Amino acid sequence: MAIPLSLGIALASGAPIMAGLVAAVVGGIVAGAAGGSVLQVSGPAAGLTVVVAGLVHEYGWAVTCAITVGAGVLQILLGLSRVARAALAISPAIVHGMLAGIGIVIALAQIHVVLGGKPHTSANESLMLLPEQLSRLNLAAVGLGVLTIAILLVWPRLPRQVRVVPAQLVAVVLATAVAWIGGLDVARVEVPADLLGTHIFPALPDGGWGGIALAVVTMALIASIESLLSAVAVDRMHDGPRANLNREMVGQGMANMVSGALGGLPVTGVIVRSSTNAAAGARSRVSAVLHGVWVIVFVGLAAGLLKQIPTSVLGAMLVMIGIKLVNFKEIRQLLKHRELPLYVITALGVVELNLMEGVLLGIGVAVLFALYRLTRSKMRVEHRGNRWHVVIEGSLTFVAVPKLSRTLAEIPAGAAVDVDLAVDFLDHAAFEALHNWRTTHERLGGEVDIDEIHEAWYHNAATSGGAGRKSAPSRPTYLPWQEGRVAAAPAQQVLGGVREFQQDAAAKVRPYFEQLAEGQSPSQLFLTCSDSRVVPHLITSSGPGDLFVVRNIGNIVPQYREDVASGAGDHSVAAAIEYATEVLGVKSITVCGHSCCGAMKALLDGRGEGAPSCGLDAWLGHGSHSLARFRVDASDRGEDVAAHDELCQVNVAQQLDNLMTYPGVQERVARGDLHLIGMFFDIATAEVHFLDEGSEQFVPVSQMKMNDELAAV
Known part of the structure; x- marks a missing residue:
């Protein structure tokens, strides 16, 4: 995959054809060995094509190589300063808008190549000259481009066994073969006779140092952000060590220094190659290093074949890359979060202005959006029975005081009022407005009850005389139903709990559920008792998507030969175990018992012995x-x-033994892919105990040291 992509990016950048291959080799070997992400594969990236093309046009290739070296030095300094994670503070809407703008520029420029012409560096120029290009198109070049695009579109739909071969490689080979067999008159890649002897050393410019400095900073920032975002994305694709982002920044800087010094394109982490690497089963950074080695080997063996590749084929590949940079899945997500305008403004800025100005425009608009949201608040008044309810959400600042005064003015004098204050900030002006209204309303015979949902901003300000001070949440996350609901009908208890969730917690957890909407990937199977006093997510401090939970009377795992092989009994537990281990691929299974278990008391009383008289x-x-x-x-x-x-x-220890009767569990435990954990929860003390395999005793977590905790799992 790397060779045709590297050739195409070099072609689109206006760089020597060898520059793309040098960047692929250096990105694999240097960034792979020195970087902080074990599976990320680096090389020339489409995201920098527009920047490099502009620099080559303005300064020439030798000076562009010097800029690449300077960008590498700056990346190393940033990595050593340990500021890598600060780059992730840039809004994803800006990053994806930048990539979309770059994709549009690339696609518009490469359409001309597919039609048999030359690329243009400006998107407006590409659009304006498109009718002229259509009037003198090369039908052979167009045919090869259409064939390439068709292969790239159809290949992902073929069986998995076929898709082992990358679509890009298939498209280049087949289209090149058609051009060669048919003797088509199309432009081809210009490869020097002495491919390895075309090295161009970096050269310093004669002047214009201000523009050079800006180019160095631009290239360093874009390459760093793209590499760091790619590294974070790759971490989600494997279970190995997490990326050290500062080290990754240093590794990328070293790669850019070497690539620029050898006359190569700028290097970044590339998500397409990295995801391919992870999907192929890579486990260490050796895979990325070998990627660079294999590029050298294949170029050495196939250097004579490179000049047979039609430029329209590489142009068609880049058109598809440009279109894919306009990520429609990401657009849907941004639409849900109301950040699509930021994405569109950044993309249009990149297309109409240039990359750096487009990104700065996006950042400026993002700051304005943040200020707007910071001062935005929602207020509504409801009349329920003999009480008035005022709900205030958002940030309550001096800007919202007029709206707050109008809202409170709707309440008649002497009325009983509940104020639900669900705000994330309350400044002094807003506090004074609310507090003065409250004292006036109560003085005129009214009643005001202020209930703070999340944090006690108002209470702190009223008792200490200051506003804007954050406090602890007003009530814990997990508590039994409030006393006021205990006497209510069961349906009302549930309805009240659901309403409280919708009002208080839904907004906070909605982003997590949006990420989980398309599927689950829990790492733990948690098997525990149905007892209402045992709350798995509470005692493990876990959240949505973390635990695959199975509950039954007595946290029992029927032995495999009894439950499955004979075809008798309840298969629900066996089905859950097989699904969790074979489909979800969980890494551990925890069996959690608890004190005062009714099932164990029933066993001691003789229930379950002899012929069963009921389901229990x-x-x-x-x-x-x-x-x-x-x-x-x-x-x-x-x-x-x-x-x-x-x-x-x-019983917990026995259920762990019962788990080992399942062939799939036994096989994965033997391989070290699955761990079994025994846990006991003491309800009276809220103390969790772990089963120590060596002593076969349960040890309280509070008495365990770190080494003991590791040994327990």
Whole structure:
């Protein structure tokens, strides 16, 4: 995949054809060995094509190489300053808008190449000259370009076994073969006779140092942001070590210094090659280094074939790359978050102005958006029964005081009022307005109850005399239903809880659920009891998408030979285990028991033994192994633990053994891909205990050191 892409990017940048191959080699070997992302593959990137083309046009190729070296030095300094994560503070809308603008410029320029002409550096120029190009198009070049695009569109829909070969390679080989067999008169890649002897050393300009400095900063920032965003994206594709972004910045800088010194294009982390690397099963940075080595080998073997590649084929590939940079999936996400205008403004700025000015325009608009949202608040008044309700959301600042005064003026004098204050900031002017209205309303016989949903801004200001000070949340996240709802009908209890979720928590968790809407990838299977006092997400501090939870009476795992092989019994637990291990690919299975378990008390009372008389007895029959194990170890049991709690702990250990009767679990544990964890939750003390495999005892987490915690899992 790397060779045709590198050739196409060099062609679109107006650089020597060898420059793309040098960048591919250096990006693989230098950035792969020195960078902080183990699976990221680096090389010449389409995102810098517009910048490089402009620099080549203005300064020439030798000076552009010197700019690349300078950008590499700046990247190293930024990495050593440990500011890499600051680059991720730039809004994704700006980054994707920048890439979309670059994609539009690339596509417009390369359409001319597909039609048999030459590319243009300006998007406006490309559009204005398109009718003239259509009037003198080369039908052979157009045919090869259409063939290339067709292959790139159809190839991802073919069976997986076929898609092992990259679509770009297939498109270049087939289109080149058609051109060669048919003897078509089309422009081809211009390869010097001595490919390796065309090295151009960097050269300093005669003047214009201000423009050179701006070019160095522009190239360094764009290359860094693209590389860091790619590294973060690659981290989501594998389970290996996470990327060290500062080291990645240094590695990218070293690669740019070497590439520029050797006459190569600027280097960045490339998401297309990196995702291919991760999908192929790579495990270490050796894969990225070998990518560079293989480019050298294949260029050495196929240098004579490169000059047979029609430029319209590479142009068609770049048209597709440009179109893909306009990410429609990302546009939908930005539309949901109301950030599409920022994306569009940045993209148009890149197209109509230039890349740096377009990005600066996007940042400026983003700051204005942030200021607007900071001063924006939502207010509504509702009349329910004999009380008035005022709901205020957002940031309550001096700008919102007129709107706040108009809203509160709707409430008649002497009325009972509930004010739901769900704000993330309250400044002094807004506090004074609200507080003065409250004291006046109460003085005239009214009643005002201010309920702060998230943080006690108003309370702190009223008691300390100052506003704008953040406090702890007014109530914990997990609490039983409020006393006012206990006496209500069950349906009303649930409805009240749902309404509280919609009002308080839904806005906070909505971004996480949007990311999870297309699928789940939990790393843990958590098997626990159905007891209402055990809340898995509470005791593990986990959230949506983290745990695949299975609950049943007594946290029991029926043995495989009983539950599946015989075809009898309840298959729900077996199905969940197989789905979690074979489809979701979880990395661990936790069996969590708890104190005062009703199922264990029932086992001690003889339920589950003999012929079952009901569904509960039949299910508890699966606990016979735990009960037998408990009776065997009765002599070792201490007197400080209740019998049913001791059985609870024995039951956890037995269920771990039962898990090992499942062939899939046994195989993955043997490979080291799956870990089994035993856990016991003491309800009275809210203390979690882990089963230590060495001593076969449950140890409280509060008494465990880090090494003990690692050993437990």
